[in-house]
Amino acid sequence: MSKIALVDDDRNILTSVSMTLEAEGFEVETYNDGQAALDAFNKKLPDMAVLDIKMPRMDGMDLLQRLRQKTAMPVIFLTSKDDEIDEVLGLRMGADDYVKKPFSQRLLVERIRALLRRQEAVETNEVGDTEETKVIDRGDLRMDPLRHAVSWKGNDVSLTVTEFLLLQALAQRPGFVKSRDQLMDVAYDDQVYVDDRTIDSHIKRLRKKMRSADDTFSAIETLYGIGYRYNEE
Secondary structure, eight states: OOEEEEEOSOHHHHHHHHHHHHHTTOEEEEESSHHHHHHHHTTOOOSEEEEESSOSSSOHHHHHHHHTTTOOOOEEEEEOTTOHHHHHHHHHHTOSEEEESSOOHHHHHHHHHHHHHHHHHHHOSOSOSOTTTSOEEETTEEEEGGGTEEEETTEEOOOOHHHHHHHHHHHTSTTOEEEHHHHHHHHSOTTOOOOHHHHHHHHHHHHHHHHHHOTTOOOEEEETTTEEEEOOO
């Protein structure tokens, strides 16, 4: 049973969403501000967190930033209808996905399940030897899908599930262009719709993390209006 942390200062959302998730077979922990959630996470991490952005004491952005210092567990943001800046900023900071309020609880459940499936796919040691599970060695890049491990020039780089899948898709075929639609298919479940901006934000975050290991990193090339490709260095 996967444990989901739900963090929101709206008690109605905490009550209704937790009831839905529990009915779907999840174990749910609820918190009404970011600080309370962080205190609990410092003792034991859940399998996934669903975070509101605007909360007292510690908001969702602050909480995400602190989480990303120690874990790559999946995180979904709940954002207000018109908070496009918050959505982009949240993705750049390392969120895996976002859902706009007011939202369909069925949609939220589907996105949670999709992220957990992806998390399991990159962490399990019980899968066969496929393109998705083979170790990738591309010059200075090494990726081990079974261990969810990435290194560049021998330096470890911590990636979220979404970032890992995007880099893997690009690095598997260096020199070949991947359109945004193709990258969406890699990173998201068929039942989940995301727009181009979401993929672009993940790529920017991915580049930033790789440049933290090597500030000259330039292996991911943008082809404006087309997509992205990985150039082996």
